[in-house]
Amino acid sequence: MPATRRRWLSGLAAATAGAMLSACDKLTMNSGVQMTLARAEGLTRRAQRLVANRTALATEFAEHQISPDFRANGSTAPGDLEYRALVESGFADWRLVIDGLVDRPLSLSLAELRAQPARTQITRHDCVEGWSAIGKWTGARLGPLLDKAGLKDEARYLVFHCADTLDPNAPEGLARYYESIDLIDAFHPQTILAYDMNGAPLAVKHGAPTRLRVERQLGYKHAKYVMRIEAVADFAHLGGGKGGFWEDRGYEWYAGI
Amino acid sequence: MPQVPSASVLVQRHSLVTRLTHWINVLALLVLLTSGLQIFNAHPALYWGNTSTFAKPWVAMVAMERGGQPVGITKIGPAMFETTGVLGFSGDQVRGFPAWTTLPTYRSLADGRRWHFFFAWLFVLNGLVYLSANIAGGHVRRDLLPGRDQLKPSHLLAEIADHARLKFAKGEAARRYNALQKLTYLAVIFVLLPMMVATGLSMSPGMNAAWPWLPELFGGRQSARTFHFLSASLIVLFVVVHVLMVLVSSPLNSLRSMITGRFAIRQGEV
Numbered sequence: 033m034p035a036t037r038r039r040w041l042s043g044l045a046a047a048t049a050g051a052m053l054s055a056c057d058k059l060t061m062n063s064g065v066q067m068t069l070a071r072a073e074g075l076t077r078r079a080q081r082l083v084a085n086r087t088a089l090a091t092e093f094a095e096h097q098i099s100p101d102f103r104a105n106g107s108t109a110p111g112d113l114e115y116r117a118l119v120e121s122g123f124a125d126w127r128l129v130i131d132g133l134v135d136r137p138l139s140l141s142l143a144e145l146r147a148q149p150a151r152t153q154i155t156r157h158d159c160v161e162g163w164s165a166i167g168k169w170t171g172a173r174l175g176p177l178l179d180k181a182g183l184k185d186e187a188r189y190l191v192f193h194c195a196d197t198l199d200p201n202a203p204e205g206l207a208r209y210y211e212s213i214d215l216i217d218a219f220h221p222q223t224i225l226a227y228d229m230n231g232a233p234l235a236v237k238h239g240a241p242t243r244l245r246v247e248r249q250l251g252y253k254h255a256k257y258v259m260r261i262e263a264v265a266d267f268a269h270l271g272g273g274k275g276g277f278w279e280d281r282g283y284e285w286y287a288g289i
Numbered sequence: 290m291p292q293v294p295s296a297s298v299l300v301q302r303h304s305l306v307t308r309l310t311h312w313i314n315v316l317a318l319l320v321l322l323t324s325g326l327q328i329f330n331a332h333p334a335l336y337w338g339n340t341s342t343f344a345k346p347w348v349a350m351v352a353m354e355r356g357g358q359p360v361g362i363t364k365i366g367p368a369m370f371e372t373t374g375v376l377g378f379s380g381d382q383v384r385g386f387p388a389w390t391t392l393p394t395y396r397s398l399a400d401g402r403r404w405h406f407f408f409a410w411l412f413v414l415n416g417l418v419y420l421s422a423n424i425a426g427g428h429v430r431r432d433l434l435p436g437r438d439q440l441k442p443s444h445l446l447a448e449i450a451d452h453a454r455l456k457f458a459k460g461e462a463a464r465r466y467n468a469l470q471k472l473t474y475l476a477v478i479f480v481l482l483p484m485m486v487a488t489g490l491s492m493s494p495g496m497n498a499a500w501p502w503l504p505e506l507f508g509g510r511q512s513a514r515t516f517h518f519l520s521a522s523l524i525v526l527f528v529v530v531h532v533l534m535v536l537v538s539s540p541l542n543s544l545r546s547m548i549t550g551r552f553a554i555r556q557g558e559v
Binding site: 049053054056057060061066068069070071072073075076080083084085088089090091093097099101103156158159160161162163164165166247248249250278281282283284287288289 | 323328329331332334336339340341342343344388389392393394395397398399400402403404406407409410492493494495496497498499500501504510511514
């Protein structure tokens with residue numbers, strides 16, 4: 033093949049490939065395409081709930097399998113002034129508030145939280161990025177706490193409001209971390225507010241003084257630095273309306289996959 | 290003297306279900322591969338076992354600096370390869386696989402996951418249609434299981450020699466697949482593609498609670514992720530060889546048979 037023809041052909045191939053790639057990007061950014069693709073999430077949630085019992089437990093591991101290098105993602109040292117003050121006082125003034133659609137709002141100190149019905153579990157933490165680490169968690173079971181507060185009939189979800197600003201450049205309401213789960217996961221026996229990790233009080237990078245463990249979902253659902261748990265009928269009015277910091281940025285609300 | 294054209298007859302080679310599911314599968318696998326590489330790029334390292342041993346992955350794509358210049362490095366076990374421009378560092382970015390291989394081209398784990406899980410459902414449903422129609426319809430038994438004559442070592446050796454010389458069956462012999470072709474298709478349909486689904490489900494924490502034995506089967510979640518990557522690589526290898534074989538044997542005839550279903554057999558040729 034003459035050099036000019038070869039150059040012409042490879043130029044044509046490159047242009048075609050480039051056009052296809054940019055078409056794929058345009059498709060990805062199209063809201064109709066996004067909405068269609070997002071439909072798979074509901075299908076996945078229903079299919080998983082169909083094959084998994086409501087109380088089916090995530091695999092628990094042995095002590096010797098605990099990861100020596102459990103990675104911390106998201107906020108690891110929140111700069112929020114209120115949170116800094118709490119750390120400096122050893123969380124003496126920290127209160128966990130449980131309110132919203134409940135009959136008896138609660139406000140618990142760390143010592144009171146530690147006195148609640150607890151569970152210890154050695155589980156695998158799966159980050160949406162693809163890595164896994166095993167840790168031992170001790171914490172107050174969420175179910176009994178909710179029973180104590182008394183959920184109203186309209187309550188469908190629990191929203192976890194956190195102390196850390198993960199995206200300082202985002203507009204008000206989108207900057208701070210938050211997450212939400214439904215009642216099936218809220219009352220699951222392994223769903224706890226963990227205050228100990230691997231036998232020691234939770235470190236700041238892992239969400240001190242307490243983080244959510246919702247073992248059948250990916251890492252970003254496990255909200256760290258939890259300050260307030262709000263029972264709601266829906267979460268459309270919160271943040272970006274998708275039920276969580278990462279959900280507002282395109283990640284699935286149901287993170288069982 | 291004008292050559293007498295040898296008579297050729299059109300035979301029905303592929304059923305409508307096979308043709309439809311073949312092309313849907315092409316689309317699904319293309320989206321799954323490219324969105325899968327997008328997802329892989331969020332953490333371009335592979336491990337064995339349940340957890341990630343961050344200090345020593347068995348495969349990793351990283352960027353390093355040499356003489357003020359960033360270079361892409363791919364580590365496989367103790368071996369290190371410089372892969373600048375392709376793996377580890379490409380297009381002035383630190384990234385596992387380059388932009389032209391990922392869906393979308395820009396970095397977006399959230400979008401990669403959207404594409405991946407939607408097309409995973411399409412892939413599974415499409416595969417179930419193919420399997421139920423072709424197992425019940427007898428296509429698998431009739432056309433994909435090798436005949437006893439085809440499995441004789443002498444025959445297999447002869448086929449390997451023929452393939453190496455790019456000599457393909459003609460005339461009546463072209464009516465059925467050769468043994469290497471059959472064994473390859475069977476391995477892809479019944480081993481590699483189901484392996485993708487099983488290893489994919491093994492990475493889901495929700496499925497882990499439903500079927501804890503599934504990730505165990507592969508030696509843990511991170512092993513399952515490794516096998517997911519390896520099976521995908523073998524499928525890419527299969528597609529490359531498959532397309533090459535079509536191109537060097539009878540490209541137009543093969544392509545037509547997968548579109549209209551009709552395949553031309555030249556009679557009188559041996």
